[in-house]
Amino acid sequence: MTMTAMLPAASVGAVRELADIQALDAADPLSRFRERFVISEPNVVYLDGNSLGRLPVASRERLGRVVDDEWGTELVRGWSRWLDEPTRVGDLLARDVLGAEPGEVLVGDSTTVNLFKLTHAAASLARQQDPERRVLVTTADNFPTDRYVLEGVAGQLGMELRLVDAGKLDAALGPDTALLSVSHVEYASGGRHDLAGITALARSHGTRVLWDLSHSAGAVPVELTASGAELAVGCTYKYLNAGPGAPAYLYVSRGLQPLLRSPIWGWFSQADQFEMKAGYAPAPGIGRFAAGTPPILGLPLVEAGAQLIGEAGIAALAAKSVALTELIIELADAWLTPLDFHVVTPREASRRGAHVSLAHPQARQICRALIESADVIPDFRAAADGSGTIRLGPAPLYTRYADVWEAMVRLRNLVTAGDHVGFSEATGRVS
Numbered sequence: 212m213t214m215t216a217m218l219p220a221a222s223v224g225a226v227r228e229l230a231d232i233q234a235l236d237a238a239d240p241l242s243r244f245r246e247r248f249v250i251s252e253p254n255v256v257y258l259d260g261n262s263l264g265r266l267p268v269a270s271r272e273r274l275g276r277v278v279d280d281e282w283g284t285e286l287v288r289g290w291s292r293w294l295d296e297p298t299r300v301g302d303l304l305a306r307d308v309l310g311a312e313p314g315e316v317l318v319g320d321s322t323t324v325n326l327f328k329l330t331h332a333a334a335s336l337a338r339q340q341d342p343e344r345r346v347l348v349t350t351a352d353n354f355p356t357d358r359y360v361l362e363g364v365a366g367q368l369g370m371e372l373r374l375v376d377a378g379k380l381d382a383a384l385g386p387d388t389a390l391l392s393v394s395h396v397e398y399a400s401g402g403r404h405d406l407a408g409i410t411a412l413a414r415s416h417g418t419r420v421l422w423d424l425s426h427s428a429g430a431v432p433v434e435l436t437a438s439g440a441e442l443a444v445g446c447t448y449k450y451l452n453a454g455p456g457a458p459a460y461l462y463v464s465r466g467l468q469p470l471l472r473s474p475i476w477g478w479f480s481q482a483d484q485f486e487m488k489a490g491y492a493p494a495p496g497i498g499r500f501a502a503g504t505p506p507i508l509g510l511p512l513v514e515a516g517a518q519l520i521g522e523a524g525i526a527a528l529a530a531k532s533v534a535l536t537e538l539i540i541e542l543a544d545a546w547l548t549p550l551d552f553h554v555v556t557p558r559e560a561s562r563r564g565a566h567v568s569l570a571h572p573q574a575r576q577i578c579r580a581l582i583e584s585a586d587v588i589p590d591f592r593a594a595a596d597g598s599g600t601i602r603l604g605p606a607p608l609y610t611r612y613a614d615v616w617e618a619m620v621r622l623r624n625l626v627t628a629g630d631h632v633g634f635s636e637a638t639g640r641v642s
């Protein structure tokens with residue numbers, strides 16, 4: 212395709228220039244982290260770190276070592292050390308990413324399975340403490356797996372699921388609420404909820420909150436202890452760069468742990484696991500939320516991802532993320548509004564996560580054209596009403612300001628030239 216399309220007249224305005232953008236990269240304290248990632252196609256602008264993070268160089272080597280030196284050489288003797296990996300890597304996440312205490316985070320299973328375990332456990336406890344509590348509440352726009360798991364658990368426990376507008380949580384909570392489940396950053400809009408504020412609001416209604424941190428941890432400050440959070444889950448393959456299908460994590464505050472029972476009574480959650488006793492008794496501590504054999508090949512990748520985040524520091528990552536998303540919004544307002552786009556994501560930095568969603572009537576075609584003909588990789592997310600948004604997720608650990616600039620130039624030029632027309636509107640496997 213051609214990259215020579217002209218600027219729409221209305222767009223010549225007060226935006227920064229390429230030189231300003233290059234100056235931002237030159238002054239970026241995180242710029243040195245880009246070379247810690249495998250970047251095999253330099254012309255591709257990757258803006259989908261909110262869906263699958265890039266491969267850290269260290270992870271390649273780490274995975275090779277686990278396979279050759281640990282599995283290949285130690286064989287079953289490796290278990291004496293591997294047994295502690297889910298909590299050891301959990302402690303690292305707790306310290307460097309989640310603002311939690313040692314012994315409060317466990318790595319393993321998928322986010323979906325961890326959602327199931329904690330939803331079932333917390334809803335059962337709420338009802339046991341007060342039989343009137345039989346409603347699970349979540350936002351209508353929450354990630355599909357979160358809604359489906361809640362729907363399933365509600366059915367299994369004879370409870371009811373209430374889907375509410377994200378702005379109307381207060382009115383939805385009451386003496387009948389068994390659990391509130393919220394994504395810290397909403398995957399579709401990019402809006403961010405107030406962790407401490409909603410935790411306190413729910414508590415004033417006698418309700419606990421289960422937070423899903425999948426779209427926030429690693430790019431947005433998450434202070435679980437300081438926020439009074441009691442329950443959380445999240446994945447590690449987005450901003451934590453642990454790779455496709457990498458094990459997820461769960462968090463339960465220390466005080467709540469003895470009160471909860473996982474619905475999966477697996478041998479890895481059993482007290483005195485290797486005594487192979489007749490009956491089940493849950494382990495003390497966070498280990499009671501394990502299930503079966505932990506994913507030993509994935510755990511070192513979670514560790515490598517978390518170490519990079521720890522080295523960069525969440526404060527620096529969050530500051531850069533605000534600046535990167537601000538740049539997208541600035542350029543979208545100037546260049547894309549005349550082309551029928553609008554920014555869905557909140558403009559107030561404290562109210563958004565690390566990605567920006569742009570609505571357009573032909574969003575699906577434009578997204579496909581960007582990937583196939585302009586070497587820009589964002590993603591498309593359909594909305595329930597049939598429309599949809601293009602999500603731009605400039606992961607702050609490896610995305611340059613110049614990458615955002617380049618992607619926005621290519622997007623503007625593509626739509627100005629009409630180069631997206633003719634790209635398929637058909638739904639792909641993943642969008």
Ligand SMILES: *Cc1c(COP(=O)(O)O)cnc(C)c1O
Nearest residue numbers: 321322323354394423425426446
């Ligand atoms: C990415 C994401 C998930 C993913 O769940 P999996 O079990 O890993 O497929 C769940 N919830 C939210 C909010 C997410 O953003």
